[in-house]
Amino acid sequence: MLVGVLALQGDFAKHEDMLRSLGIQVCQVRTPQELEGCDALIIPGGESTVMLRQLDFIKMKEALQDFAQERPLFGTCAGLILMSSSVQLSTMKPLGLLDITVERNAYGRQVESFQASVGLHLASGHDKIFHAFFIRAPRIRANGEEVKVLASYQGEPILVRQGHLLGASFHPELTGDPTIHQYFLEMVREKKRA
Ligand code: GLN
DSSP: EEEEEESSSSHHHHHHHHHHHHOEEEEEEHHHHHHTTTSSEOOOOOOHHHHHHHHHTTOOOOHHHHHHHSEEEEEEEEEHHHSEEEESSSSOOOOOOOSSEETTTOOOOGGEEEEEEEESSTTTTTTEEEEESSOOOOOOEEOOOEEEEEEEEEEEEEEETTTEEEEESSSSTTTSSHHHHHHHHHHHHHHHHH
């Protein structure tokens, strides 16, 4: 299994470290050609406006949209914003992969970044506490019926799944806890078996 990490900007290296620590082969993705060879892709946190401009510039938006039709994608923080269907109070045109509406920076500014213990509901009977880092995180303001909420914070979704697409408003690569990455890898294996 080869998992790509979009490496245009942001904290892609932390996702690479996490995947390697789980024995997974990783490749940095900066072109549609590099994307083609991957079984799945992670879009990291960073600055969504910058990443979107870069994606437009290298004409990679469509390649990502095509990729997401068939293969698993996991977006964290800015990556979640890129995967969303709409961004409130903004003219941004995200990729429209997850049926969610987000609001950027809606938990506060950089100095108001925080850590919280949240409950993950990944499988029935296997609930678990996860220490989540929120860094200028987006809030998921609305989600469609097909979107499954796997974790919430203060009554709002923070980890969501829609088919083979996964999105987190926080940074699961920063804690050293591999639970969410393992969950995503299981989604990738499931998809490969299907
Ligand atoms: N606030 C950033 C954005 O809107 C996301 C922050 C992050 O990825 N940690 O793109």
